[in-house]
Amino acid sequence: MxxxxxxxxxxxxxxxxxxxxxxxxxxxxxxxxxxxxxxxxxxxxxxxxxxxxxxxxxxxxxxxxxxxxxxxxxxxxxxxxxxxxxxxxxxxxxxxxxxxxxxxxxxxxxxxxxxxxxxxxxxxxxxxxxxxxxxxxxxxxxxxxxxxxxxxxxxxxxxxxxxxxxxxxxxxxxxxxxxxxxxxxxxxxxxxxxxxxxxxxxxxxxQGFQLTAAARGTMPERGESLLSGGAACYRIYRTADGRFATLSALEAKFWRGFCEAVGRPDWIARQSDPLPQTALTAELEALFASRDLAAWKALLDPVDCCFEALPTLIEVADHPHVAARGQVRRGTxxxxxxxxxxxxxxxxxxxxxxxxxxxxxxxxxxxxxx
The missing domain is CATH 3.40.50.10540 (Crotonobetainyl-coa:carnitine coa-transferase; domain 1)
Incomplete structure (x- = not known):
């Protein structure tokens, strides 16, 4: 109703x-x-x-x-x-x-x-x-x-x-x-x-944030800002099976949890590297490309680090959280x-x-x- x-x-x-x-x-x-x-x-x-x-x-x-x-x-x-x-x-x-x-x-x-x-x-x-x-x-x-x-x-x-x-x-x-x-x-x-x-x-x-930054001459180039792909901790990564994973570990505690889970504590201090973080991003790209999406889910789903697998559209309705919330209604x-x-x-x-x-x-x- x-x-x-x-x-x-x-x-x-x-x-x-x-x-x-x-x-x-x-x-x-x-x-x-x-x-x-x-x-x-x-x-x-x-x-x-x-x-x-x-x-x-x-x-x-x-x-x-x-x-x-x-x-x-x-x-x-x-x-x-x-x-x-x-x-x-x-x-x-x-x-x-x-x-x-x-x-x-x-x-x-x-x-x-x-x-x-x-x-x-x-x-x-x-x-x-x-x-x-x-x-x-x-x-x-x-x-x-x-x-x-x-x-x-x-x-x-x-x-x-x-x-x-x-x-x-x-x-x-x-x-x-x-x-x-x-x-x-x-x-x-x-x-x-x-x-x-x-x-x-x-x-x-x-557009207030972007227009203000542009007026002040501080707007990064496309793909180089914190939320547009410039930060290694906030990116979409391709996995070994051609699927994709999202990482948005913006807060230090989430980034630390991710780095520790993947066995790279040396990355923790590099979260503050200048943007765009080209070198660090390349290292993470290589890391994610080393395992398939299922393996990354098994490792990172239990970790509080803002990791989520990217479901295909055919998978969205059956995602456990989407299904539990009941917003999607499928006909017959x-x-x-x-x-x-x-x-x-x-x-x-x-x-x-x-x-x-x-x-x-x-x-x-x-x-x-x-």
């Missing part, structure tokens, strides 16, 4: 693809009743990639679980009238169109405010509603680049693409947080508001879905479950919302 915190609140999801729909899904996890409005042909994500026997992609079904889907043609007068009826009864609207699209349809910010002064209207766009890039096309990689999320990440010779799309998922979470906060604020003021959020600025909001049948639920447990309960998405006519939704 969803959590009860937003029970009784009604959310209209006008998003497509990933960020907007995931934001609305998080609100559903917290108890809101979410109705997703799609065009007559449906959200394009339904068909973006391999489809299941029901004609929908797994990604679409995973991102829209917990919602009721209705189809409206917002380019028609009847469709807009139906949408306005729905919005008039809603507490929040989450949409992820480019700025100006809803205005062209006749259901822009001012019209929505007139229909429902208590509406919390969250507009999640790529670049925000103002500025020279407001109408510019983009995707996660572009937003990560301009927002500062790529320049300091990756290997010394080049930045690396993050996966899954970090900016998309992070901006969805920021949007859900902003909507929940605005709904709380509405309880004090009685008035809704317009929330202008951007995917790029979600990433930009994380020939085309099973593997859901990753919200990582939240209240008073010892399980993560909030999601029902499969269901399609409905508008009349049924309005009856339920009456």
């Amino acid at each position: 969803p959590l009860p915190f937003l029970s009784g609140l009604r959310v209209v999801d006008l998003g497509q693809y990933l960020p907007g729909p995931h934001a609305a899904q998080l609100l559903a996890d917290l108890g809101a009743a979410v109705v997703k409005v799609e065009p007559p042909d449906g959200d394009p994500l339904r068909r973006l990639g391999p489809t299941d026997a029901d004609g929908m992609t797994a990604a679409y079904k995973l991102l829209n679980a917990g919602k009721t889907v209705v189809r409206l043609d917002l380019k028609s007068a009847d469709g807009r009238a139906a949408f306005e009826t729905l919005v008039a009864k809603a507490d929040a609207l989450v949409e992820s169109y480019r700025p100006g699209v809803l205005d062209k349809l006749g259901i822009g910010r001012d019209r929505l405010r007139a229909l429902n002064p208590r509406l919390v209207h969250a507009s999640l766009s790529g670049w925000g509603s103002t500025g020279p890039y407001a109408l510019r096309a983009g995707h996660d990689l572009n937003y990560m680049a301009v927002g500062g999320g790529l320049d300091s990440s990756g290997l010394p010779d080049r930045p690396m693409i993050s996966h899954p799309p970090v900016a998309d998922f992070a901006s969805a979470q920021q949007t859900a947080l902003a909507v929940a906060a605005a709904l709380l604020g509405r309880e004090r003021t009685g008035q809704g508001c317009f929330l202008d959020l951007s995917i790029m600025e979600t990433v930009l909001g994380w 049948g020939p085309e099973p879905l593997v859901e990753t639920l919200m990582g939240l447990r209240v008073d010892g309960g399980p993560p909030p479950a999601r029902d499969p998405l269901r399609e409905s006519g508008l009349d049924a939704v309005l009856a339920a919302w009456s």
Whole structure:
């Protein structure tokens, strides 16, 4: 069952693809009743990639679980009238169109405010509603680049693409947080508001440390800082069988425990070697390459040194800690879905479950919302 915190609140999801729909899904996890409005042909994500026997992609079904889907043609007068009826009864609207699209349809910010002064209207766009890039096309990689999320990440010779799309998922979470906060604020003021959020600025909001270092001329080169690969104690290492192990022994006690466990107490004092620790890193690379991953697990799992084997994706759900926490829910049948639920447990309960998405006519939704 969803959590009860937003029970009784009604959310209209006008998003497509990933960020907007995931934001609305998080609100559903917290108890809101979410109705997703799609065009007559449906959200394009339904068909973006391999489809299941029901004609929908797994990604679409995973991102829209917990919602009721209705189809409206917002380019028609009847469709807009139906949408306005729905919005008039809603507490929040989450949409992820480019700025100006809803205005062209006749259901822009001012019209929505007139229909429902208590509406919390969250507009999640790529670049925000103002500025020279407001109408510019983009995707996660572009937003990560301009927002500062790529320049300091990756290997010394080049930045690396993050996966899954970090900016998309992070901006969805920021949007859900902003909507929940605005709904709380509405309880004090009685008035809704317009929330202008951007995917790029979600990433930009994380860059204070890096921008400060860059402004002061103290930013290390890519791959040379403490947390980007410059320190031997904080790296990913390849093992003899081609697998990978992670070591993040930043604190002296963890580094000491690691060095003692692998029989190299002479390394303990070298944790403070200047960055990048090229020579020490090479020694650790040779060490990890001398045994397979299972052997390293046998040796280091019992040691309190911030060592973890890197599981493959097929292994993640069966990892003993992941399995014990119950956040991953695997379906059955020939085309099973593997859901990753919200990582939240209240008073010892399980993560909030999601029902499969269901399609409905508008009349049924309005009856339920009456």
